[in-house]
Amino acid sequence: MTFFRALKSHVILCGCLFLAAPIAGAQSLLKAYPLEGDVRTTYWTFLASQNPYRIPNSPTTMKGTMVVAPPGYGASMGLYSWTGNYSMTVKQAVNPAPTFRIHHVVFQLDATWDPATTFPFNGGPKLSFNDGNQQLAATLPMIVDGTRVVDNETGIPEMEGIDSFAYRGITWQWDLSAVAGGVNNVSIQMPFANHTSVVGARIDIASAFQEIGAPVTALQQWRQTHFQTMENAGAAADDADYDRDGLPNLVEYGLGTSPVAWAGARPAMEMEGGRLSLSFALPVSPSAELRYRVQATDVLTGWTTLATKFGTQPWVWNGSGSSRVVVTPSGGKSLVTVGDEVSGAPKRQMRLEITPQ
Template sequence: MKLAFILAGLTAVSHAAILLETIDLQSSSQTTTVWTDLSSANATLVPDSGSGSMSVAGGFSASTGLYSFAGDYSATIAQTVGFDIASVVLQVELSPNGAFPYDGGPLLTLTTSLGTEQLAASLYAAGDSELRSGTMGPTTYTAYAWQWDLSSYGDTITSVSLETPFAVHSSVTAARIDVGDSFAPVVVPEPSTALLSLVGMGFILRRRR
C-alpha cells in the first residue's frame, strides 16, 4: 500500500530535488535548521540556515550525501534554543537500503531533572519520492518525517538531540529540524488508522494540497 505525506499547513520547499517541507508549528516561538547539502562539498555538515548541528558515526559525506560502504551508520542532529521546547519535527530525505525506518529509530534524547530519556516519535509519515540520476545510476529518494510531543514535560527543555540509524548503502541527501514552544499535530493520521496510532504503529497518510 502506498504511503504519502499529510502535514497540516505545509507547502513544498521550492528548490529543485528537495522533498522536505516548510512547517508552521503554530507556536509563538519556532526555530528551524536545514541541511540541503550533505555531500563531500560540505564535509563539515554546515547547515544552510539555523543553529543546529549534525554529526555522523560510521558513515561519511560522499559525492551525493551521507553514505557508508562498510556497515550501518547514524546521524545525530542537536538543537538548542532559548525557549521551552514542546514540539519537535525531524525530516530526512534519503534513498534507504531495505525497509525504513530502520533499527527502531530515530530516537530523541532529552535531559530533565529526572535524568536522561530516549523517546520514540509520537507521529510518523513517509512522503513524496523522486527518481534521480547519479553516479550509482537511477536512485529513488523519499522524504520521511517524525514528530515528538514534549508538552507533557513540566521541566524546562531547551535542547534536544535526535539520532537516526541508517542501513549500509543508504544515501541521505537532506535534513531539517523544527522545534516550537507548543504542540500541534503536524502529521495527521487517516480516520481509519486512528486506532493504530494509539499502539504506536505507522500511519497511512494522504497528501493534502
C-alpha cells in the same frame, strides 16, 4: 507463464552494492511545516563530501549541529556508508537563550535506501532532551510524504541494471508539552543501515504543539475502501494477495482490479510470428504514484526493461529498435500490448512490474 511483482519500494538491488545518484540542483523534499508559537529551525540540503563539517544552509541565527558516526561519511551523493551501519545525530537548542520551552519537535530526512533492509532501521530516530539520554521514540507515526525519482547517472558499471532511485521525504515528530520542568534543547540520533543515502535533514522546535500530518494518498484511500485501513500491513499490505488470485494488492491497484474479488481480465503472454508479447489492461488514468515496467529475459535473471511508464505519463520504449508498445482504448480502459525486442527465442519470458515511484 506471466510474472507479476509488487514491491514495497523502488527496485534498487544489485548484489551488495547500493549507490544513490547525485542530485545536485534537485528540489529538496524537506518541508516547512506550519508550526505554532516560537519556532527555531536548522536544515541541511548539501551533505556531500564538499561539506565535511555538515554546515547548515539555514539562517545563521540557527545553531543546530550534525554529527555523523563512522563508517558513515559525506560522499558525492550525500551521507553514505559502503561498509556497515552508521548513524547521524542532530541537535537544536533554544538560542541564544532559553526564552521558551520546547513543546514540539519535528525531524525530517530526504533519503533513499536499499529495499532489502527495513526502514526505518533499528526502530528509527530517538530523542533526548536537556543534555540527557532519554532516547524517546517518536510519539506520533512516521509520515512519508513526497517522492522524487532520480535517473541513475553514476556511470558505475555495477549499477548499469538500475534505472533510477526513489528519494522520499520522511518526517517524525515528538510531543514534549508534558515534560516536567520544560525542555531547553534536544538531540536526535538516527540509525541507518549501510547503502542508505541521505541528502537532506531538517529539525524544527516550537513552543506549542500542534500535530502535523501528510495528506491521504490515492493508494491509502484505496486501501481504506477495500480493507477499512490505510496502513500498508496485513491483508492490506502491498505484497498481500487477499483474494488469492495470484495478483498482489499493489498490482491490483495498478491494474484497476478489485483486491477482494478474483480478477477477470489478467495480463497474458502470447506468441505471434515467433515474437513474444505481453498484454494487459490499465485504467485510462493510472495512479500517479506508480511506475510500470515490462521486462523480458531468457533465464529468469538479468531482466531487460523493454518499456516504462511513470504514472499518467506516456509509455517509453527502452528496448532496441522501433517501439513495440501499442495502446488501444477498450471498454473504459487502455489495452496495452508490449512486444519483445527479439524473436525466435524459445525460452523467452516476460513480466509486468509495478512499483511505487
